[in-house]
Amino acid sequence: MFPPSLDLKQDRPTALLLLLPLLFVLSGTLIRFLAFRYAQPDADWTNYFGALCRWDCGWYVRMAETGYDTFPIPSRINAGNWAFFPFYPMLVGLVAKVIPLPTIVLASLLSILTAYAAVVAAWPLLGRNIRAYTLYAAFMLSGPVSFYFTTFFTEVMYVLLTTLVFRFLGRSDYLGAAGAAALLSATRIVGVFASLSIGIQALMDYRKSKGTWKGVVPGLLAQPRLVLAIFIAPLGFFTYVAFLNYWVGDGLAFSHTQRAWGRMVANPAVYLWEGLNKWPDNGALFSNSQILALAAIAGLVVTGILAWRRQWPAVVFCLFCIIIPLAAGLASMLRFMTAMAPLTITVATLLARQRVVFVLSFVAIIVSAWFVTLAWMGGNVALV
Structure with a gap:
């Protein structure tokens, strides 16, 4: 759906499409494990998954094990875990009742499996182009931020469900897209905006078929199928609101608890400007605020490319998924942008056009994985 045209290489063997991501599962695991041993040479090797579990990951582990709290936790900056949407932690918690593994180990294995599925599902959206597919698989499974998709973060489920939404929309399957969107809206708050993408695709389909x-x-x-789809798509979000109203007496607790993290709603342009003007004082090339601001700008630029390609359902979805979080500050913008499937898929198709660019991009993805993984374990806040 995202490439301007499809490079239909139907003669590619299915085995290649399935085995190529497996290669990057292995290479990515090796790179991250070696980085772990380098950063923590005295740690037991069995703590590998635990070492990669940083920042929000700890919240998700606790949610999978004990569910939602009924009050804020003073030991955790007086915040409630209501800020985190339920679908993926709930799924891990349910699987943990069947498979008796430590939560972080089980969640990491499920994340790797989910990331693998997301890559395979993205094949048609990548224009069925093997070079674009290779770059995307390398980025998701062996890339510089592959730890987002291979430990316990909701980003990996967000990527898979977003990919499925646009796969279904590419066939004008509104009910299929709505089912994926309902789960997406229970995974992250911005997932609810996939409902708008379904409506826009329906408008485009009507204009195409009727000519007016x-x-x-x-x-x-x-x-009827479209009306039902629009009703189903945001159900995950509204179900969570209803649950919070019952559980803590505040259906919007996921928003109100953001104050514990110092996130206040303001003009997104102001946050961008302030971030760009926070120059580093430690000799670094960019400050953390500048990295986060540049990530948001890059997301907007790629969204502009989608607009130029007239991919309006993806454009609207991406705009809301960038502007809404940005209105609360720059925090996590790098993570949000790298987990936006329409953006990363589009970038992969662009970098795959020229052989030289493809090779250089591939090398950069693999090499940078080592350094960024070390930065992640070192606590670099730009990666939070």
Whole structure:
């Protein structure tokens, strides 16, 4: 859906599409494990998964084991875990009742499996181009931020479900997209905006089939599957709101608890400007604030490319998924941008066009994984 045209290479063997990501599962695991041993040479090797579990990961482990709290936790900056949406931690918790492994080990293995599925599912969205597929698989499974997708973070489920939404929309399967969107809206708050993508795709389909905008509202309302899809798509979000209202008496607790992290709603442009003007004082090339601001700008630029390609469902989804978090500050913008499937898929298709660019990009993805993984274990806050 995202490439301007499909490079239909149907003669590629299915085995290659399945085995290539497995190669990057192995190489990525090796790179991250060696980085762990380098950073923590005295640690027991069995603590590998635990060493990669940093920042929000600890919250998810606790949620999978004990569920949602009924009050803030003073030992954890007076914050409640209501800020974190339930689908992926709940899934890990359910699987843990069947498979008796430590939570972080089980969650990491599930994340790797989910990341693998996300890569395979993205094949048509990558224009069925083997070079783009290689770059995307390398980025997700062996890349510089592959720890987001191979430990206990919701980003990996967010990527898979977003990919499925746009796979279904590429076939105008509104109900399929709505099912994925419902789970997406229970994974991260911005997932609810996939509902808008479904509506926009329906508008585009109507205009294409009828050749006019005349009668668009009754024409859309006359499609029962579409009406049902629009109803289903945000159900994950509203179910979580209803649960919070029952559990803590505040359906918007996921938003109100953000104050514990110092996140306040303001003008996104102001946050960007302030971030860009915070120059480093430690000799680094960029400050953490500048890295986060540049990540958000890069996301907006790639969204502009999607607009130029007239991929309007993806454009609207990406804009909301960038602007809404940015309105609360720059925190986590690098993580949010790298987990935005329409953006990373589009970048992969662009870098795959020229052989030289493809090779250089591939090398950069693999080499940078070592250094960024060390920065992650070293507590670099730009990666939070």
